[in-house]
Amino acid sequence: MKNLTKLALVACMAVPAVAMMAQNHGINKADMDPSVAPGEDFYEYAGGGWMKANPLKPEYASYGVFNDLAETNRKHLRELIEDLQKTPQAPGTNGQKCVDLYNMAMDSVRLNKEGATPLQADLAVVKALKRSDLTAELVREHLSMGNPFFGIGVEADLMNSSLNVLYMSGGTMSMPDRDYYLKTDPESKKIQQKFRDYIVKLFTLAGYSKADAQAAAKTVYDMEYKFAEASMTRAEARDYTKQYNIYTVEQLQENYPAVNWKQYFTLMGLPTVKQVILSEPKVMAVAQNFMKTLTDKQLRLYLAYNVISSGCGNLSDAFRDANFDFYGRTLSGQKEQKPRWKRALGYPNGMMGEALGQLYVAKYFPPESKAKMLKLIGNLHKSLATHIANLSWMSDSTKINALVKLNSYTVKVGYPDKWRDYSKLTIDPKISLYENVKNVAKFDTRYNLDKMDKPVDRSEWGMTPQTVNAYYNPLNNEIVFPAAILQAPFFDPEADDATNYGAIGVVIGHEMTHGFDDQGRMFDANGNMKGWWTKQDAVNFKALAEKLAAQFDKIEVLDGEHANGHLTLGENIADQGGLRVSYDAFKNTQEYQQGKPIDGFTPTQRFYLSYGRIWAENMTDEAMYQQTKSDPHSIGRNRVNATLRNIDTFYNAFNIKSGDKMWLDPADRVVIW
Numbered sequence: 001m002k003n004l005t006k007l008a009l010v011a012c013m014a015v016p017a018v019a020m021m022a023q024n025h026g027i028n029k030a031d032m033d034p035s036v037a038p039g040e041d042f043y044e045y046a047g048g049g050w051m052k053a054n055p056l057k058p059e060y061a062s063y064g065v066f067n068d069l070a071e072t073n074r075k076h077l078r079e080l081i082e083d084l085q086k087t088p089q090a091p092g093t094n095g096q097k098c099v100d101l102y103n104m105a106m107d108s109v110r111l112n113k114e115g116a117t118p119l120q121a122d123l124a125v126v127k128a129l130k131r132s133d134l135t136a137e138l139v140r141e142h143l144s145m146g147n148p149f150f151g152i153g154v155e156a157d158l159m160n161s162s163l164n165v166l167y168m169s170g171g172t173m174s175m176p177d178r179d180y181y182l183k184t185d186p187e188s189k190k191i192q193q194k195f196r197d198y199i200v201k202l203f204t205l206a207g208y209s210k211a212d213a214q215a216a217a218k219t220v221y222d223m224e225y226k227f228a229e230a231s232m233t234r235a236e237a238r239d240y241t242k243q244y245n246i247y248t249v250e251q252l253q254e255n256y257p258a259v260n261w262k263q264y265f266t267l268m269g270l271p272t273v274k275q276v277i278l279s280e281p282k283v284m285a286v287a288q289n290f291m292k293t294l295t296d297k298q299l300r301l302y303l304a305y306n307v308i309s310s311g312c313g314n315l316s317d318a319f320r321d322a323n324f325d326f327y328g329r330t331l332s333g334q335k336e337q338k339p340r341w342k343r344a345l346g347y348p349n350g351m352m353g354e355a356l357g358q359l360y361v362a363k364y365f366p367p368e369s370k371a372k373m374l375k376l377i378g379n380l381h382k383s384l385a386t387h388i389a390n391l392s393w394m395s396d397s398t399k400i401n402a403l404v405k406l407n408s409y410t411v412k413v414g415y416p417d418k419w420r421d422y423s424k425l426t427i428d429p430k431i432s433l434y435e436n437v438k439n440v441a442k443f444d445t446r447y448n449l450d451k452m453d454k455p456v457d458r459s460e461w462g463m464t465p466q467t468v469n470a471y472y473n474p475l476n477n478e479i480v481f482p483a484a485i486l487q488a489p490f491f492d493p494e495a496d497d498a499t500n501y502g503a504i505g506v507v508i509g510h511e512m513t514h515g516f517d518d519q520g521r522m523f524d525a526n527g528n529m530k531g532w533w534t535k536q537d538a539v540n541f542k543a544l545a546e547k548l549a550a551q552f553d554k555i556e557v558l559d560g561e562h563a564n565g566h567l568t569l570g571e572n573i574a575d576q577g578g579l580r581v582s583y584d585a586f587k588n589t590q591e592y593q594q595g596k597p598i599d600g601f602t603p604t605q606r607f608y609l610s611y612g613r614i615w616a617e618n619m620t621d622e623a624m625y626q627q628t629k630s631d632p633h634s635i636g637r638n639r640v641n642a643t644l645r646n647i648d649t650f651y652n653a654f655n656i657k658s659g660d661k662m663w664l665d666p667a668d669r670v671v672i673w
Contacts, residue, residue, distance in 0.1 A: 025488070026495040026496050026499040026610075027499060027599065027606050027609050029049075029599060030050075030053070031046070031049045031050040032045060032046060032047070032609070033047075033052070038654040039655075039661065039663070040660060041661065042608075042641055042644055042650075042662055043615070043616075043636070043637045043640040043641050046608070046611075046640070047612055047613045047615065048616075051617070054618065055618065056618040056619070056620065058334070059334065059336050059338045059339070061332035061619065061623035062619040062620070062623045062624075064636060065489060065614050065615075065616070066468050066469070069468040069484065069485070069487065070468050072487075073360075073466050073468065073484050074342055074345055076363070077345055077360065077466060080360065080363070081098060081099060081102050084098060085103075092423070092426075094352060096427070097352060097355070097427040098348035100429045101351060101427055101433075104429055105344035106341065106344045108340065111315065111433065112317055112318075114432055115318070116205055116206050116315065116316070117432075118311070118314075118315060118432040118435060119206055119307065119315070119434065122145065123206065123304055123307060125137070126300050126304045126307060127304070129296075129299070129303065134299070135263050135264050135267070136263070136267060137303060138259065139264060139268055141303065141306055141307065142268065142445070143446075144439070144441040145306060145307055145311065145438065146307075148172060149290070149291060150170040150284060150287055151168070151169055151172070152167065153166075153167055153448055154448050154452045155167050155475075156456045156476075157277075158475070161456065161523075161526060161528050162456055162527075163453070163454075163455060164451040164452055164453065164454050164456055165453070166276045166452050168247075168277070168278045168279065169278075169280065170278070170279075170281075170287045171224075171227030171230065171231065171283040171284070171287050172224070172227065173227055174195065174224060174309065176626050176630040177234065177626075177630040178231050180192070180195075180629070181225045181228035181229075182225075192221070194326060195221065196218070197217075197326075198322060198325070199217040199220050199305060200214055201213075201322045202319070203217075203304070205312075205318055205322065206304075215297070216301040216304065219294075219298045219301050219302055219305075226290075227287070229286075230280070230285070231280060232280060234567050234629075235566035235567040238570065238632075240522065240529060241522075241529070244529070247277075248275045249265065249274060255281075255284075255285075255288070256285075257288075258288050258291030258292050269449055270452060272453070273452065311434050311438070314432075314434045314437045315433075320337070320343075321337075324337050330622070332622050332623045332626060333620025333621060333622030333623055334620070349464075349466070351440045352425075353464035354419050354420040354465075355420075356466065357415060357464040358415075358419050360465055360484075361415045364483070368493070369414070369483075369487075369491070370413050372493060373486055373504075376500070376505060376508060377413070377481075377508055379585045379588065380505060380509050380512060381409070383582070383588075384509065384512050384513070384577075385406055387580065387673055388402045389403070393537070393540040393544065394537050394541075395536065398537040401524070401525075401532040402516065404525050405515060405524060406512070407525075408477055409515070410458065410476060410477060411478070412478060412479070412481070413480075414481070414482070414483045414486070415461075415482070416460070424443070425440065426439060462480065463480065463482050465483040466484045467485075469482060469484075469485060470482065470507055470508075470511050472511045472514035472520065474514075474520050474523040474527060476527055479511040479512060479515075480511075481507070486504070489503055489610075489614060490614065491503065496603075496606065497586060497589045497591040498586065498591065498592070498610060499607075499610045501582050501583070501589070501610075502582070502607040502609070502610025502611040502614075503613075503614050505582035505585060505586065506575075506578040506579055506582045508578070508582065509577060509579065510574040511578075513573060513574040513576075513577030513673050514574045516573075516673055517569070517570040517573040518545055518569050518570050519570050520570070521541065541672070544671075548565070548576070548670045548672065549565030549566050549569050551645075551668075551670065552564070552568060552634065552638065553565040553566075555642060557625075557635060557638075558621055561625060561628060563634060563638055563642075564629075568631075568632055568633060568634045570632060571632050571634060572642075575634075575639050576646055576647070576671075576673070577673035581673070582607075583649060586603075586607055591603055592604075604649060605653050605654065608644065608654070611644075615637075615639050617635075617636040619635065641662065645664040646669045646670050646671065647669075648666075648669070
């Protein structure tokens with residue numbers, strides 16, 4: 001169940017640091033487009049200048065503030081790696097492992113010379129596979145090479161969040177969403193054919209004959225189509241109760257006998273497992289049917305595809321180019337790959353993130369930022385508590401439970417109190433990058449599976465300190481703000497309060513509100529999926545949520561393609577709540593109460609300009625389509641314009657009147673939190 005616990009502010013949208021001029025802390029008028037009236041298109045008004053000054057770079061499919069801060073962080077992380085390179089790193093140290101991963105990924109000469117050779121030992125096992133060996137082969141691949149047919153992982157129990165339990169999901173799809181397989185319009189058919197071509201290319205590069213490559217493409221595509229057909233939509237999957245299906249090992253054996261489950265769990269290092277939580281039994285049934293009905297050749301081709309596709313990014317340029325051509329160029333509209341150093345940096349950053357994070361925090365995260373952030377969070381907490389207490393649609397008994405939950409929030413800022421131990425991980429430059437990455441994958445799989453039936457470690461972080469993001473975890477009932485997001489233009493200690501409350505303040509309020517969105521509200525103060533609402537309050541909430549979803553459903557993102565109000569409902573609720581809660585907290589500041597304009601803008605106007613600016617982004621149509629289909633976050637334009645149309649103080653700040661495009665009749669506005 002991927003990303004089960006991370007209802008996060010994940011964004012590929014932003015304004016860059018250039019939006020902050022050398023002596024300018026706060027709103028930069030150059031980022032705006034004054035030729036557009038705020039009542040016509042506030043998104044363009046607040047960020048149009050920046051978008052025009054920052055056309056999309058060829059290596060990006062979308063680019064905004066999050067990306068810009070990530071670019072700054074890449075430079076910082078590169079400096080850290082280069083500092084480590086200056087002196088020999090002792091074998092077995094984190095420094096040695098990070099440097100060797102980076103150096104191997106940078107060594108294009110070696111990678112291109114090796115070509116497909118690193119794959120051959122794994123492919124030889126698959127080519128010699130007997131059906132009686134299927135269970136053992138699934139274990140081999142699940143430990144270090146992806147998830148053919150199904151996957152498992154350990155996560156906190158939704159019903160008892162203090163205990164780690166085993167989850168299972170069936171059916172792996174290579175494209176971003178089921179609609180990429182199921183839609184029949186000409187553009188979708190073109191993408192489907194490109195996917196088949198990609199499979200042919202991978203198998204050809206791996207040394208298979210043209211006939212076998214084409215057979216593999218048909219087998220893999222037809223299987224993934226069936227997985228897509230059986231899958232819930234992403235909006236349906238937001239209901240965790242539908243994904244909480246307990247199966248004993250005996251029931252698994254009875255329902256899905258193609259796998260020897262006792263053998264599987266024993267070989268996976270889980271001999272004591274008694275039951276699993278299966279997310280989608282219908283998809284697992286499709287996987288079971290394939291395991292029974294595929295011919296021996298089809299079975300081997302499908303398993304070989306998993307080996308090749310999971311490892312192709314760690315091989316020669318020919319494999320990486322093929323991967324980029326489909327996932328970058330075709331699916332995202334990206335024109336060119338990122339420079340090799342950025343791709344190489346992804347290895348230590350992605351595989352030993354907390355090791356680099358420890359160095360990052362020591363050099364780039366000022367301690368005073370944490371103290372100021374905690375004070376802001378305290379102000380937002382008081383504001384949200386007041387909002388809950390004053391809700392007209394919620395009963396007193398549910399309000400009490402909501403306040404208990406809010407007061408139980410754990411707050412994490414900057415970096416973990418304890419760092420992950422990588423001492424048992426070996427990185428050996430004498431073997432291929434491909435083999436090293438497999439070893440890291442096995443290390444991470446074991447790290448996860450070894451948590452089964454053990455108490456949840458609530459001190460762990462789901463993001464590294466150098467990640468430009470934030471998240472709410474309903475199972476821990478925690479809000480988490482990594483160090484990297486605590487910099488301008490989100491958080492600037494030198495800027496006016498309006499700018500900070502309109503940016504990082506809204507981010508804080510956004511994550512706080514996630515505890516009360518359509519998913520977060522299903523969990524109590526202890527992080528358990530347990531009802532704490534009266535029946536009528538739940539009805540009232542759903543009516544408001546459906547009204548908000550309907551607003552977004554009406555928005556045409558691309559020609560004929562509308563936003564998905566139910567898929568994005570949680571994020572849209574959090575955006576609205578974040579804005580309202582942060583604005584009311586801002587009203588308690590001296591700056592707001594004095595009401596002095598800066599650069600001709602009132603404090604309230606600067607608050608909303610700051611919010612509009614942080615979502616300025618340029619995107620390809622392909623990226624916009626992919627986000628609309630697969631991402632629970634609305635595109636930046638809708639996070640600004642559609643959300644602000646529900647907030648009365650925004651109308652007052654910019655004198656927006658009936659007849660303006662930004663106008664929404666008061667009766668149609670939705671206020672949830």
